[in-house]
Amino acid sequence: MKRVIVGLSGGVDSSVAAYLLKEQGYEVIGLFMKNWHDDSVTISDECPWLEDSNDAMLVAEKLGIPFQTVDLSVQYKERIVDYMFSEYEKGRTPNPDVLCNREIKFDVFMDIALELGADYVATGHYCRKGSIDKDGQTVYQLLSGVDGNKDQSYFLCQLSQAQLAKALFPIGELAKPEVREIAKAQDLITAEKKDSQGLCFIGKVRLPEFLQQQLKPKEGIIVEVDESLSTYNKAVPQFENKENELAYFSTKPSYSLADGKVVGKHQGAHYFTKGQRKGLAVGGTKEPLFVIETDVNENVIYTGQGKNHPGLLRNVLFVTNDELHWVREDLALVEGETMSVKARIRYRQPLEEATLHKVQSGLFVEFKNKQSAITEGQFVAWYIGDELVGSGVIS
Structure with missing residues (x-):
């Protein structure tokens, strides 16, 4: 036995x-x-x-x-x-x-x-x-x-x-x-x-x-960023190669106070996460506010109206080599290789079509469709059919 x-x-x-x-x-x-x-x-x-x-x-x-x-x-x-x-x-x-x-x-x-x-x-x-x-x-x-x-x-x-x-x-x-x-x-x-x-x-x-218990409350401001912000509408440059293109699309926008208006206060940016809607306690907007970015250094939360706000949507993410994991080590990609997979960036999310691109410093995951609230620190997992073959921490 x-x-x-x-x-x-x-x-x-x-x-x-x-x-x-x-x-x-x-x-x-x-x-x-x-x-x-x-x-x-x-x-x-x-x-x-x-x-x-x-x-x-x-x-x-x-x-x-x-x-x-x-x-x-x-x-x-x-x-x-x-x-x-x-x-x-x-x-x-x-x-x-x-x-x-x-x-x-x-x-x-x-x-x-x-x-x-x-x-x-x-x-x-x-x-x-x-x-x-x-x-x-x-x-x-x-x-x-x-x-x-x-x-x-x-x-x-x-x-x-x-x-x-x-x-x-x-x-x-x-x-x-x-x-x-x-x-x-x-x-x-x-x-x-x-x-x-x-x-x-x-x-x-x-x-x-x-x-x-460990992270003390610290009052900061909540800034609302309009979807008409020029950052979201700038022309896409010409790329020398695929890696440059992936790096461009995986880079999240950086915000400053000048990009929006102050709409409220919070007790600490580190308590909030991208895509969060609850707990902001800001009313009077046509659509609900979602967190689009947290700046823990300046203690500012940037928000946008509605779940389709451009600040929430991106179709490429990056995983560094030291946070990349293959359940199926025999399928691990080497630099320059790609793989078609289905992937998810959170539990219970339907699997989405994506392509993995292995580069020297890590791995890009390029989704066919834009994903909402790609969040650093969370895990992306990829599948072939119903088999989970690898994962990594979103960087």
């Missing part, structure tokens, strides 16, 4: 993952990760870790599998929370869920599981794992979940071949309603439990307050 350690989160997905593995004849052990101690910033009745660990324990009891809790809060703080603070300070918007999978679940947690003699680590993610034989080597594939509405392959876009080799995703072939049905049929306490929203394994966090 192969031994599998399941990351039991206290939710329905991981509960059913554990049940299915047991049915398939694996020796299953449930492990709950405690990643957070500070209850003052969680919206406590939404998703306190205590309730979750209790639910996970009850599921393990019901399934008749061993269960224990591991405290990873030190590593979580170092690898996720501290990273998030430093990214926000730089005016970038990190994705803690992608990082949590790369750094915690499939690294720290996986190491613990392997020390406990596990052959595999399993999670309740809606994605699938495939494998192909290439030149006598087994190459693992990260495939999107069958339930297009719940596909979570994006969150695993930073996994390596070594991590995938040891990973199992038992519910990837199922749709969410089927997962709930199985949980009900097995009388699992999590069958009707709401999905947790918020940071991976922390629960719902009041993000501004969470950040304010």
Whole structure:
């Protein structure tokens, strides 16, 4: 019997993952990760870790599998929370869920599981794992979940071949309603439990307050930029080569106070992200205001009216070499090569046609259509068919 350690989160997905593995004849052990101690910033009745660990324990009891809790809060703080603070300070918007999978679940947690003699680590993610034989080597594939509405392959876009080799995703072939049905049929306490929203394994966090612990509020101004700004309408130059063209279109506009009018105040540019609409508290505009740029050095937020404001739209982005990752290392491009893919710049965004262009300093992703709110610090992931083959941090 192969031994599998399941990351039991206290939710329905991981509960059913554990049940299915047991049915398939694996020796299953449930492990709950405690990643957070500070209850003052969680919206406590939404998703306190205590309730979750209790639910996970009850599921393990019901399934008749061993269960224990591991405290990873030190590593979580170092690898996720501290990273998030430093990214926000730089005016970038990190994705803690992608990082949590790369750094915690499939690294720290996986190491613990392997020390406990596990052959595999399993999670309740809606994605699938495939494998192909290439030149006598087994190459693992990260495939999107069958339930297009719940596909979570994006969150695993930073996994390596070594991590995938040891990973199992038992519910990837199922749709969410089927997962709930199985949980009900097995009388699992999590069958009707709401999905947790918020940071991976922390629960719902009041993000501004969470950040304010480290990043102090600082009053600044909100500037509205009109779409008639000359920057948006200047003539496109002639380009010597494709790389120059891509570099031109991937460069975001830079704004100054003279480009718009002051329409309000905010408590810190680092609390806002591109494309954000809520929390600006500015009324009286014909269309809602969206954040088109944050300047953390000058503490200014630039906004524009409507979701089609030209300040939000761009069709090329860039990933530096040190933030470029190939799940399929065998498909990695070399300088001068291109690849046609489908790509997304955020979870749940429909896949969009794009072309990858490898250059000396990194990789350009050129979308066929303009994308809204391309945000530095977020991940772009690219697919061939239903296989996620690589990803990178938008620079």
